[in-house]
Amino acid sequence: MIDEGKPIFVQIAEQIEDDIIDGVYPAETQVPSTNEFAAFYRINPATAGKGVNLLVDDGILYKKRGIGMFVSDGARERLVAKRRDAFSDEYLRPLLAEAAKLGIGAEQLTRMIQTAADERPATPHIQTTPTASPSKGVSA
């Protein structure tokens, strides 16, 4: 689950962001503690704390003293907006670079995207996952 090359704390922050976008942690719910994240991902607790603090600095999470970390109101909407801004750089450009390498033109690529989209079963916008906290058993 943790891959090399990217700071682990950034990956922890992204993982929590993903879970907020997916609706695992709705607004005003508590997220697992730093120590729970550390144990689950098998990483140093300070590293996990750094990831959580990244989201606190961004206003995505906020701290309730003596209780824990909670998802801010409107966090999901802000994360979706941020990810949309990054979509072109992170997904479209690499896709186009690979397509160009293979001689796939923009028009053909558009058709391929349309075909793939048609084949894809309709999925609800927000996926709800039954567990609100990460469970053991997912391989690291």
Add this chain to the structure above:
Amino acid sequence: MSAAPAPTSIAPAVQVSGLTKRFGSFTAIDDVSVTMKPGRIHGLLGRNGAGKTTLMQLITGQDFATQGDIHVFGEKPTENPRVLQNVCFIKESQRYPEDFQPKHVLRSAPWFFENWDAEYAEQLVDEFRLPLNRRIKKLSRGQLSAIGVIVGLASRAPLTFFDEPYLGLDAVARQLFYDRLLEDFSEHPRTVVLSTHLIDEVANLLEHVIVIDQGRILMDEDAETLRTSATTVVGPRGAVDEFVRAREVLHRDGVGGLASVTVAGLSASDRSQAAAAGLELAPVSLQQLIVRKTDVRETGIEQTA
């Protein structure tokens, strides 16, 4: 009766400066200065014979330095009970009295460690499946290592060293050790120093990494900083050479028209520049990085073993 000075969170747990240890004409530790902050898990890494164990012996007051200063929780460690009762050193070659059984070790541990948690030790004995009533001489290598791991965890010493603690432990038992270490460290923060060759296995547990090579400190960095400090660039030889020209090259490899070159850290703009040039970027793990830095073939230092 024991007025153990509570280690404050600001003072370093270990402070070593200008430390040298010679055995005859052999210099095992060569002018080493290093600081270990409290409440962190440190990795002390390096090749066989690099000086890891000697350094730990000096810090834990088991040997005298030829030169230099060592302070553990602000005091000199040698023959200093105030320091030693706060230190636990688990070593690969721990010896026990003749006819000792694991239960004798666990029974005597509280004499040395005031934070000893007997209940936790019992839980670990179950989990590691350690036979308590067998003579230690008759135990397997892995069971012997399990004793050390259990003592190291249950002692909850403010400064705990694990020197290759898991010889003979199978993968399940090692994972158990890592999980319990993280868990117990979270609940009872303390300063831990983990010395090991299994760098890949412990890389994510570490907050700080100290690499020692031929008695000298080679790296002394935040683990997170090291993780992203090197990148391997792969692609057509010409394009790779062009890209790495002005950079610090750690390693070079290639096959046919393909080159693979490891360089020191890249910025975000370096990365997009590489992508634009059609080059692939691969991360370098902590283990690979240390191999690159300590392999004499890489550094060009000729040496006969």
